[in-house]
Structures are given as C-alpha cells and as structure tokens.
Amino acid sequence: xxxxxxxxxxxxxxxxxxxxxVIPMLGSYCTNALWMQSARTLATGLLLFVVVSxxxxxxxxxxxxxxxxxxxxxxxxxxxxxxxLCAVWGGHEGSLLxxxxxxxxxxFAVARCSYSLPDLLMARVLAILGLVNVGFLLFxxxxxxxxxxxxxxxxxxxxxxxxxxQDPAFIIHPPMLYMGYVGFSVVFAFxxxxxxxxxxxxxxxxxxxxxxxxxxxxxTAGITLGSWWAYYELGWGGWWFWDPTENASLMPWLAGTALxxxxxxxxxxxxxKSWTALLAIFTFSLCLLGTFIVRSGVVTSVHAFASDPARGxxxxxxxxxxxxxxxxxxxxxxxxxxxxxxxxxxxxxxxxLLNNMLLLVILAVVLLGTLYPLIADALGWGRISVGAPFxxxxxxxxxxxxxxxxxxxxxxxxxxTRWQRYQAYLSLPLLVSLLLAVLVPLLFGHxxxxxxxVVFLGSWVITSSLVDWYKKSTAGGGRFWRGWQRLRLxxxxxxxxxxxxxxxxxxxxxxxxxxxxxxxxxERGNATLLAGFTFQFEGVKQVxxxxxxxxxxxxxxxxxxxxxxxLYPEKRRYFSGGNLMTEAAIDANSxxxxxxxxxxxxxxxxxxxxxxxxxxxxxxxYGALLMALGGAFSVVGRRYSRVL
Numbered sequence: 077x078x079x080x081x082x083x084x085x086x087x088x089x090x091x092x093x094x095x096x097x098v099i100p101m102l103g104s105y106c107t108n109a110l111w112m113q114s115a116r117t118l119a120t121g122l123l124l125f126v127v128v129s130x131x132x133x134x135x136x137x138x139x140x141x142x143x144x145x146x147x148x149x150x151x152x153x154x155x156x157x158x159x160x161l162c163a164v165w166g167g168h169e170g171s172l173l174x175x176x177x178x179x180x181x182x183x184f185a186v187a188r189c190s191y192s193l194p195d196l197l198m199a200r201v202l203a204i205l206g207l208v209n210v211g212f213l214l215f216x217x218x219x220x221x222x223x224x225x226x227x228x229x230x231x232x233x234x235x236x237x238x239x240x241x242q243d244p245a246f247i248i249h250p251p252m253l254y255m256g257y258v259g260f261s262v263v264f265a266f267x268x269x270x271x272x273x274x275x276x277x278x279x280x281x282x283x284x285x286x287x288x289x290x291x292x293x294x295x296t297a298g299i300t301l302g303s304w305w306a307y308y309e310l311g312w313g314g315w316w317f318w319d320p321t322e323n324a325s326l327m328p329w330l331a332g333t334a335l336x337x338x339x340x341x342x343x344x345x346x347x348x349k350s351w352t353a354l355l356a357i358f359t360f361s362l363c364l365l366g367t368f369i370v371r372s373g374v375v376t377s378v379h380a381f382a383s384d385p386a387r388g389x390x391x392x393x394x395x396x397x398x399x400x401x402x403x404x405x406x407x408x409x410x411x412x413x414x415x416x417x418x419x420x421x422x423x424x425x426x427x428x429l430l431n432n433m434l435l436l437v438i439l440a441v442v443l444l445g446t447l448y449p450l451i452a453d454a455l456g457w458g459r460i461s462v463g464a465p466f467x468x469x470x471x472x473x474x475x476x477x478x479x480x481x482x483x484x485x486x487x488x489x490x491x492x493t494r495w496q497r498y499q500a501y502l503s504l505p506l507l508v509s510l511l512l513a514v515l516v517p518l519l520f521g522h523x524x525x526x527x528x529x530v531v532f533l534g535s536w537v538i539t540s541s542l543v544d545w546y547k548k549s550t551a552g553g554g555r556f557w558r559g560w561q562r563l564r565l566x567x568x569x570x571x572x573x574x575x576x577x578x579x580x581x582x583x584x585x586x587x588x589x590x591x592x593x594x595x596x597x598x599e600r601g602n603a604t605l606l607a608g609f610t611f612q613f614e615g616v617k618q619v620x621x622x623x624x625x626x627x628x629x630x631x632x633x634x635x636x637x638x639x640x641x642x643l644y645p646e647k648r649r650y651f652s653g654g655n656l657m658t659e660a661a662i663d664a665n666s667x668x669x670x671x672x673x674x675x676x677x678x679x680x681x682x683x684x685x686x687x688x689x690x691x692x693x694x695x696x697x698y699g700a701l702l703m704a705l706g707g708a709f710s711v712v713g714r715r716y717s718r719v720l
Contacts, residue, residue, distance in 0.1 A: 115202035
C-alpha cells in the first residue's frame with residue numbers, strides 16, 4: 077500500500093508541475109495577477125507530494141519491503157539502518173527521486189524567498205522550473221519508477237547495497253552534489269525568464285547571483301567530498317582519475333565558476349549581459365549532460381547508475397529540448413543586449429573576461445577528452461581511451477596561467493587601475509612567493525621544477541589576497557584591527573575562495589611531485605623503510621561486523637624510535653554477496669598522509685601491502701572546502717539577503 081501511495085504522489089506531483097509550467101506563464105502574458113501568483117502555491121504543492129513520495133520509499137527501505145524491486149536490488153536484511161536510509165539514493169531510481177526532491181525544494185525556495193522580484197518575472201522563473209520538473213517527473217514515471225513491485229515472487233532478502241557505497245561519505249556526498257547540479261536550474265530559469273521578459277539587466281544579475289553562488293558552493297563541497305572519498309575508499313591512493321563521471325561533475329563546476337565571475341561584471345558594470353545569460357544556459361546544460369553520461373550506460377564506472385539505453389534516449393531527447401529551446405530563445409532575444417561599452421585593459425572587468433576565457437578553454441579540453449571516446453565508439457571508430465596524460469598536458473598549464481591572473485585581478489579596480497596600484501599591491505606577494513618557491517622544495521630534499529612553480533603560484537594567489545585584505549582594512553589611514561570589521565561578508569567570501577584556490581594548487585602540485593609509493597611483501601614482525609618512515613607489520617586478525625567480516629592488518633609507523641601512527645587496513649568480505657573490498661588506513665595531518673592498503677594474502681603467512689607517503693595532499697581538500705565556504709559566506713551576506 078505504501079509504495080502505491082508513493083507512486084500516486086509522483087503522479088499528483090506531475091500534475092502540479094504541469095500546472096506550474098502553464099498557468100503562471102499564461103498569466104504573465106495575459107497580465108493576470110492571480111494566475112501569476114498561483115506559481116508559489118503550485119510550487120508548495122509540488123514539493124509536498126514529492127516529499128510524500130520520497131518518504132514512502134524511505135519507509136519501504138526501513139521495513140525491508142523486498143516486494144519493491146528497487147529495495148530488493150539496493151538493500152539487505154543485514155544492512156545497518158543508517159545505510160538503509162542512504163541506500164534510497166544508492167541506485168538509479170532512488171537517486172533520481174532524490175534529484176526530484178532537490179529540484180522541488182529549489183523551486184519552493186525560489187517561490188518563498190524571492191518576494192522582491194516583480195510578479196511577472198517570478199511567474200516566468202517558476203514556470204520554467206515547472207517545465208524542468210515535468211521533464212524529470214516523466215523520466216521517473218516512464219522509465220525509472222522506484223515503486224515497481226516484484227509480485228508474487230517476493231525475495232526473502234535483497235541483493236545488498238554496493239559495498240563501495242557502504243561508507244559514511246555516501247550519506248553526504250550525493251545530496252551535496254545534487255544540490256549543486258539542481259541549483260543551477262534556478263539560474264537557468266532566471267536567465268530564460270529575463271530574456272523572455274526583456275529584463276536582462278544589472279538587477280537580474282543581482283537576483284541571480286546568490287542562487288548561482290549557493291549552487292556553486294554545494295557543487296564544490298560535493299566534488300571535494302567525492303574526491304576525498306575515492307582517495308581513501310578505492311585503495312589506489314589517488315584523488316582524481318579523470319573518470320568520465322568525475323569529469324561530468326567538473327564541467328558544470330568550471331562553467332559555474334565562469335558564470336559567477338561574469339555575473340559580478342554584469343552586476344557591477346552592466347557588461348557581458350548576453351554572455352552571462354549564455355553561461356547560465358551552458359552551465360545547466362552541462363548538468364544535464366552529466367546526467368546523460370552517468371545514467372545512459374554509455375560509460376562503465378563505479379559512479380555510473382544505469383545501463384538502460386531507453387533511459388539514455390529519454391535524457392538525450394530532454395537535453396536536446398532544453399538546450400535547443402533555450403538557445404533559440406537566446407538567439408532571438410540576446411542581440412538586443414549587445415554592448416559597445418569599452419573598458420580599460422587594466423580594469424577588473426578585463427581580467428574577469430580573461431578568467432572566463434581560460435575557464436572555458438579548460439572546460440573545452442575536459443569536454444573533448446570526455447566525449448571523444450564516446451563519439452568514436454558510437455561511430456564505429458573503435459574504443460579509444462583518453463586518460464590522465466591527455467588531461468594533465470592541457471589542464472595543468474591552463475590552471476597555472478589562471479592562478480597568475482587571479483592575483484592580478486584581485487588587486488585591480490573596476491573601470492580603470494593605475495600601474496602604481498599594482499606595484500603597491502603585488503610587490504610584496506611577488507617577493508614572498510619567490511622566496512617560498514626557493515625554500516619549500518628544500519624541505520623535501522630536492523628541487524623539482526613543478527614544485528617550484530606550484531609553490532610560487534599558490535603563494536602568489538594567497539599572499540596577494542592577504543595584501544588586498546590588509547590594504548582594504550587600512551584604507552584611509554585606519555588601524556587594521558578595526559578596518560577589517562567594516563569589510564563586507566562578500567569580500568571575505570572572495571578572500572576565502574582565492575586562498576582556497578592557492579592552497580589546492582600547492583597541495584595538488586606537491587603531492588604529485590613528492591609522493592612516494594612502495595609495494596612490499598610483509599610477514600609478522602617485518603619492517604620496511606619509506607621516505608624516512610619505518611612501517612612495521614604486526615600481523616592480521618579477524619574482525620566481524622554486522623554485515624561483513626574483515627582481515628584487519630596492523631602496522632606501526634616510526635620515525636627513528638618514535639611511534640607516530642598505528643594503522644589498521646582491512647580486507648572485507650561482505651556476507652550478502654561475498655564481495656571482497658579493500659579498506660585503506662590513513663594517518664593524516666596537514667603536512668603528510670601515511671597511507672596503507674592491504675593486497676592479497678601470500679604464501680608463508682605474508683601479505684602484499686601497498687605503502688604511500690603523500691606530502692601536503694590534505695591541502696587539496698582544505699583549499700576546496702575554503703572555496704565552498706566562501707560561496708556560502710557570499711550567500712548569507714547582507715548584500716544579497718535584501719534581494720531574497
């Protein structure tokens with residue numbers, strides 16, 4: 077009964093979405109205030125029934141209702157309750173329902189938090205979001221119903237949740253990622269509504285920017301958590317594999333980053349209006365493209381959710397309608413917003429334009445490397461693999477150039493900037509960055525050109541941001557400790573984001589250059605030396621948990637005679653399916669990670685063990701989280717709270 081209620085709720089939600097797509101839009105053209113204002117009520121009804129449907133699926137999981145096909149596929153009697161809760165989004169059907177919940181939630185948030193918007197614009201924004209909801213609800217009901225029954229042949233137990241997903245990170249990572257993906261639908265809706273309403277102006281940018289920032293912050297946090305999760309869960313010691321589904325999340329992030337900077341120019345100077353609208357369309361289109369890659373079955377990946385070609389065709393058609401329709405509207409309306417306004421090549425808007433161009437070049441490289449193998453396979457050219465060497469060849473130099481520009485852009489002003497200002501703001505960062513680039517590699521025993529470059533660039537971004545903070549705090553001759561309190565929260569958002577970028581550059585570069593790895597055969601009592609650390613193998617013991625049994629190794633790590641870490645890597649065998657999984661053990665701090673993964677058991681009571689020492693790898697995630705925190709600060713600042 078409960079699953080049928082969930083299915084019925086989805087059908088009713090589809091009705092609300094259809095009404096939300098049609099009635100407010102008609103009202104905006106007929107100037108019918110009642111029809112336009114109905115958008116808010118319809119958005120509330122849509123969310124209510126999607127929530128009911130989602131809770132019905134949660135109930136089915138918690139009750140172990142294996143008559144529901146999706147529950148039988150994604151859960152198990154032995155699965156702990158907290159993993160049953162997140163198993164709801166552990167497969168294709170449930171993750172799509174989570175997507176719908178996020179989409180309905182964002183639609184409701186727009187309806188209830190944007191009372192400063194004119195009724196006409198608000199009606200069109202919600203109508204467009206209604207159309208997006210219609211598309212995903214139809215996709216769910218027609219191809220991906222999570223409430224399909226296995227009657228009368230109900231299994232006694234389920235297949236179990238993928239062991240790779242039985243991790244605390246799985247509770248947070250997908251919701252964060254989906255909040256980012258779906259959040260860009262709001263910015264897309266604002267752009268299309270503004271084009272239709274001929275209100276593509278600075279006020280539109282101000283209304284759109286907090287929503288874009290919120291979506292970007294969620295997406296940044298989601299990607300960061302996913303990278304960290306892959307690092308400790310998969311056992312290979314890497315943090316980014318250039319997997320197509322990883323790239324599917326990176327591409328909208330790159331476009332979204334360009335969009336944020338372009339919105340800033342539109343809001344402050346009234347420039348790049350049509351370009352900003354196009355970026356909003358591209359960003360959401362890339363979110364849909366990522367959905368196609370993950371759910372169409374065109375790639376095989378630990379991240380992929382589905383392999384049904386029918387689902388892929390539906391998404392592809394939906395993508396074509398959304399992208400084609402929005403680009404048609406753009407082609408008809410955008411020429412009216414072309415601007416001949418000139419700006420100084422030393423001004424901030426010029427550097428933000430360069431920022432946009434570089435981000436889009438990086439995006440083009442990632443897009444080409446991701447789609448070319450798929451296109452080649454579809455055209456019968458054979459299976460082609462595009463791996464890390466291709467991406468790194470282009471990605472790293474472009475990121476380096478981008479980092480150089482960030483520091484200069486931070487020090488610039490709107491409209492025009494004097495050379496003297498750059499000298500005052502950048503002289504000290506240049507000296508400090510050069511000094512650190514010389515000294516820091518010495519801490520690791522030898523120079524490497526890449527280490528010198530990344531330390532310089534990361535320090536350049538960080539120190540220039542700090543100098544800008546000091547200069548703004550002491551403007552007018554005041555004291556720093558008083559002046560910094562007067563700065564807006566939006567400034568600190570930018571400061572955190574740029575410092576985070578610098579930290580991520582340093583962490584990614586130094587960990588790539590100075591990380592060392594060793595595969596060894598160890599018996600109980602054996603020890604081996606790696607990068608100044610002595611790893612002593614203490615043996616293996618059996619450990620039993622609720623749904624798996626593990627062989628747990630124990631390694632003591634010494635520096636000289638001083639114990640610095642106890643590490644407990646595991647080889648887990650899950651009861652339900654017999655899957656064998658590797659669980660790495662990590663001793664982490666801000667300066668290095670000690671990483672151990674168990675391999676196979678060898679003759680003579682020995683084990684194959686993989687050892688890593690990874691300097692400063694944590695700075696990657698520290699930096700990325702600072703960027704996400706910067707995005708959150710920007711949203712809650714007074715500057716944008718007034719427009720919500």
